Amino acid sequence: MRRRFLFLIFIVLFILATKVADAFADVATTAGVDVGAEVKSVLVTVRNVIGDQPTSAIGFGNISSAATFVSSPQYLEVTCGSTALAWGVQIYTNNAGYGGEQKGGLISADNSSRVPLLWRVFDSMQNPGIGVPCINSPGWGFVKDKNDADMNGSWPGDGVQIEYRSIVTNNGLGAFPSPGRSGSSPVYVYFGADFSGVPSQSYLTQIVIEVYNL
C-alpha cells in the first residue's frame, strides 16, 4: 500500500515537472519586428547643487513653519535613451496610501497632509552652487501621482497632453519651464515644493522615473 502511494506521488511529481519544463517549449516562435536594437539603459544620479557631488537622496532638510516655496538642495541627473522610434521619460510619485483627490508630491508620515512637489528640466546643469530657485509655481510642473484619477486615459500614446509628467522624449525636453525646447540626454531635473500651511511632520514619497518605448 505504502509503495503504491509513493509510486503515485512519483507519477504526479513527474507530470508536474514535465509541465513546468514545457511551459515555454510548446509554442512556435513568431518572428518579431524589433524596432530597437542597441540596449540603452536608464541611470539616475542624485547630486548636490552646492559642490555638484553625487549624494544619496533628494531632501529639503528642516523647514521653518513659515516657509512657502522651497528649492531642493539636490537635483537629478537622468541619463537615458533608446533606439526605438518613439520614446520618453516621465516622472511621477506613487502615494497610494494618501486619501486626497490630488496625491502628487510629498505625503506626511500620518497620511494626512500633502506638500505639492514641483519640477523643471534642462539639458545642462543650471547655475553652479545656486541651482534653480523656486519662489512660486509658474513655470514649474506639478509632479503628478500614479494614483490620481486624472492620470488614467492621459498616458503617452493617447495623443493628449502629458506635460506634467513628461521630462524628455525623442522630440525634446519637457514643457517646464518652457515648452518646445530641444534637448537630449542627460537631462537635469530640479525640484521645489510648496510648504504653505502644512503641519509640522516628516514628509515622504517615492519618485518614479519611467522610460517608455513605443
Place this chain on the structure above:
Amino acid sequence: MKKAFTFALFMVLTGIVLSSSSLFAGIGVDPTVTEISVSPGGKAKGTFTVVNDGDESVQVVVQPENWPRKRGAIDISSWLKIKPEEFKLGAKGVRKVKYKVKVPKEAQGELMSMVFFATTAPAGRAVNIRTRFGVALYVTVKGTEVLEGEISDFRVKKVKSKEEKEKLYFTALVENRGNVHFRPRGKVVIEDEQGKKLDEVEVQYGWPVFPKNRRLYRANWEPEEIVPGNYRAIAIFNYGDIYSELDKQFEKDISFEVTDRGEIVTIGVEKN
C-alpha cells in the same frame, strides 16, 4: 512658547539615508519594441535581454501593464506570461527573460502591453527613487485587423525659430479609427496658387497612433522668405507599412493666404 513654535522646525524630507548609493538602477532592455502577428487562439514566444549598466546589483521586478492605461482592455494575465517575474541582476550583468503569448480566441484587433522592468526601491530613504524601463509588445490578432484612419484636422501658423527666422508650422491631427496601431509616415507639400509645387517637408516618423485614438504630427517649412500670396498645403500620410499595406494613405489640404502684413489667413476657416 510662541517663539519656540514660530521657530519650530519640522522635518521635511530629511535626506537622511541609510544607503550610500547615489546611483539608481541602470537597467536597459532589448528589444525596445516588438511587433508580432498571431492568429486567434495561436501562440508565440520570445525573450527580452535585460542588462544592468550599474556598478551595484539590483533586484528587478517585471511588471507588464496595459497600455495605454485604459479600462476595458483584455486582462494581460490572460494572454501574456513572463518568466522570471523577479530576479537579482549583478553589476554589469545580463539576463534573458522569456515571454509567452497566447491570443484568446475571441480577441480582435491587437493586444498591447508595456512590459516594465522595475528596480525595487531601496528602503530607508526619505525620498525613494524607483526606475522603470518599459518595452512595448504589440500583438496583432491576425485576420481581425481593421486599418483605418484619417486626418481630422490640418492647420498652419507662422512662428519664429530660435534664430528669429520666420517659418510655417503645420499640424495634422491623425485619428485612428481602426483596431490596430499604426505609424503614419508623412509629408506636407506646399504649392503656390497656380498649383506649382514649391517644396515638401517631412513629418517626423515613429510615434504610433493607438486604436480609437488621435495624435498630433508636426512639420516646419522654413523657406528663405515667406512671400505674400496664396498657398495650398497638402498633408499626405502612408500608414500601412507595419502591415505591408503600402497603399494605405490619407491626405488633407488647406488653402491659406500670407498677407502683405505677414499674417496667415486660412481660407474657409474662421480666425480664432
